[in-house]
Amino acid sequence: MTAALPLALTCGDPSGIGPELAARLLDDPLGLPPLVWLGDPAHLPAGTRWQPVAAPVDAGRLPPGTLAVMRLPFPAPARPGQPDPANAPAIIAAIDRAVALARTGQVAGIVTAPINKAALKSGAGFAFPGHTEYLAHLAGDVPVAMMLACSALRVVPTTIHIPLAEVPARLTSALLEQTVRLTAAALRRDFAIADPRIALAGLNPHAGESGTMGRQEITLIEPLVTRLRAQGFSLAGPLPADTMFHPAARARYDAAICMYHDQALIPIKTIDFAGGVNITLGLPFVRTSPDHGTAYDIAGKGIADPSSLRAALVMAADMAACRGRAP
Secondary structure (H helix, E strand, O other): OOOOOOOOEEOOOOOOOOOHHHHHHHHOOOOOOOEEEEEEEOOOOOOOEEOOOOOOOHHHHOOOOOOOEEEEEEEEEOOOEOOOOHHHHHHHHHHHHHHHHOOOOOOOEEEEEOOOHHHHHHHHHOOOOOOHHHHHHOOOOOOOOEEEEEEEEEEEOOOOOOOHHHHHOOOOOOHHEEEEEEHHHHHHHOOOOOOOOOEEOOOHHHHHHEEEEHHHHHHHHHHHHHHHHOOOOOOEEEEEEEHHOOHHHOOOEEEEOOOOOOHHHHHHHHHHEEEEEEEEEEEOOOOEEOOOOOOOOOOOOOOOOHHHHHHHHHHHHHHHHHHHHOO
């Protein structure tokens, strides 16, 4: 895969803002990498400039400001804000098709528009917590991690889509080590950081404060950090999460590994809500996504902000270029 190839952009839930964001990219195409949109063109906003293509490579032959579309028929129309269970299998099929294109080297990577897991479950029996887990399944059940990134911060939650009450039991040394290794490998391969610096947050307030507020830092995180440092990893922590994300602290690491979902996502969404990008680490292909949901409440109103989708496309192209340069 190389950055010269187009990216595959999936349609996501057509009742959300995915299709209109794809159309809004055409308002300012300067700086966008080449892409092909996978979905039903009937779901694009009226007046969208698009042309069908038979293969991703054909996207580069279209006039500037034209959306290349690989048609995937959907059984039902798209009603803004009203997901239709009948469309669930086709939404999943768009993801499957994008992965197939990536794995056969026809696209440089994939960018996924938002889906609604509950709608997919009710309409197609979707059994995965989200895109991340489903993509790992399509790639052969490989170990993965979720990174959220913007220009000022990269964060990786160790546990993801589980209730907060379950985090202490699910936070194991093996899972945390896997997360560290996936993060370090991705920083080298996808971001060209030769010696990545990684900071680990503590699980408890004040990183446990010497065991008075919890002992996971002493019994789990510190021993792992010591062992991996001896293997050459550049690690800091466990650190109090409430002092890890101010500018001076962020300058001391290339990525922060957090122990649970909100510990990671709150700081990045506070720092750059519109420009954050969701990245799946560990896949054999590049995958990014805008860091927002279907936004049913504003779907169809023409006010959705394409900034995060644009950032996801640019980051995917940059990551593909890094992989292409890797030895």
